[in-house]
Amino acid sequence: MKKHNLINLLLLFLIAFSAQAQEALFRAQQIVSPEIHDDQSVTFRVFAPDAKSVQITGDFLPTVKMETQFGPMDGPGKADLVKGENGVWEYKSAPLSPELYGYSIIVDGFTTTDPNNPFLIRDVASVTNILIVGAGQADYYRVKDVPHGTVARRWYDSPGLGMDRRLTVYTPPGYETSNEKYPVLYLLHGAGGDEEAWIALGRTAQILDNLIAQGKAKPMIVVMPNGNVIQDAAPGEGKDGFYKPVFMAPRTMDGGYEAAFMDIIKFVESSYRVKADKSNRAIAGLSMGGFHTLHISRYFPNTFDYMGLFSAAIMPREDATGKVYSDFDNTLTAQMKNGYKLYWIAIGKTDFLYKANVEYREKLDKMGMKYDYVESEGGHTWRNWRVYLTQFAPQLFK
Incomplete structure (x- = not known):
């Protein structure tokens, strides 16, 4: 084949390929x-x-x-x-x-x-x-034309877990340009989640921006840690590189995370302008994070004035052998006697954890521990947990 014929053939191929590619691109755009x-x-x-x-x-x-x-x-x-x-x-x-x-x-x-x-x-x-x-409830999940907070991924030293670990922090609008100190909500994810869950699936930044702009919630810092104690960070974000996330990582509910939680509080209170006292600390979590919230607030009974259990995983576990889970009744009683401003429990009517939450409320009733209770439609879903956050945050730090 002559050289110019080969060149012509290549040109025809490129023209045909380009036309096909443009057609595919045009078709996809329509x-x-x-x-x-x-x-x-x-x-x-x-x-x-x-x-x-x-x-x-x-x-x-x-x-x-x-x-x-x-x-x-x-x-x-x-x-x-x-x-x-x-x-x-x-x-x-x-x-x-x-x-x-x-x-x-x-x-x-x-x-x-x-x-x-x-x-x-x-x-x-x-x-x-x-x-x-x-609109309506969905408007809380949109980015609207209001002042916006800042979302950062930070690494902190956790001596209790023997590694540097990653968490997500939301700071409210105006944090960088003010000298004000802020209260803190520690917001915990469920099984299979990590420090990305609440900010992505939960729309935390959008919800807080909109609540604060409407004057429904006080400006606050929201800290979203990784509750999987074997991880330093979410899959693909830590030292173990890219690997498939699993629903229940080993040691996730064995007490290690709860016992080491003060490492997180120490980092936050040394790195951010916060009001470092009980009346300006809240902790809440969904499912496994509700389990963690229950035990962290009980194990450190004079640390938080606000607790939120969203569809909490209240159930006995074979691997729950850590010191955190011992002497449950006495430490819960100590938490009650120390006093608090809000113990908030919410769950959907068809949630598979509904019965366990009923039994836990019966226990609280028997011991005289006060709580607020919200029962919604639906089950164990982010659809409920986003709503719970929009209901819980406005009640904080009043």
Whole structure:
């Protein structure tokens, strides 16, 4: 083949490839998914011309019963998308209530993300797309035109756990330009989470920004530690590099984290302008973080004036052998006698931990320990925990 013929052939190939690439890019840009309509229904679209089946699963669909290691639990259902002549599959939801929703796409049995929605979130080892629908409660989860706080990832020395560890810190709007001292909320994640969970899944920064701007919550620092004692940081952020997150890391609820918690408080109170006394410290957590909150506040009974147990994992554990868990009744009584301003318990009616929380409240009632109780719809979900944070934070540091 002559040289100029080879060059011409290469040029034709490049032109054809470029045209095909531009067509694919143009076609992808024309697909809007998700599309939120005025009535708050949502249309999802996926270009999959060769697929035999496309489905969607998300927390806006009716729940189904799923078998888990904890027994039957509610999980998101599925719905079929309908294929159009152009190879684009579509599903239109019913009008949705205001909320932050997560969803995934299932193509021929393979679960994946929506290629037209770049907004993703990780929960344990699952990555899903997200969208926010409507106003009202959902407005707390949006970035609005209000003064914003700062989110930082910090490393602290933990002699109790024998390593440097990472945590996430939210400082309120104006912290950097003032000399003011602030109260602190220590906000703890659940099993499978880490120091990224509350800031990402929980929308902590957006919630606090909006509550503070509306005058509903006092400006406060929020500290979100990693509760997995074998980790120095979230998977991919620490010395162990990239590895698949697991739901329950070893030693996560063996008492080591609770016993070493003063390492975190010491770091925060030496690194930030804080009001370092009981009346300006709060601690709260979801699920496993509620378990940690219960035991940390009891083990250090004169440290916090505000406690929040969100769907708390109140249950006996075989590995709960640490000193933290001993002498439970006497230390809980000491916490009660020392006094506090708020002991707040919240759980969903269909939560698999509901019965355990009922039994714990009966124990508190019997000993005369006062608490506030909130019972919501739904189960063991971030949808509830975000709401609990918007309800709990305004009650702090009054």
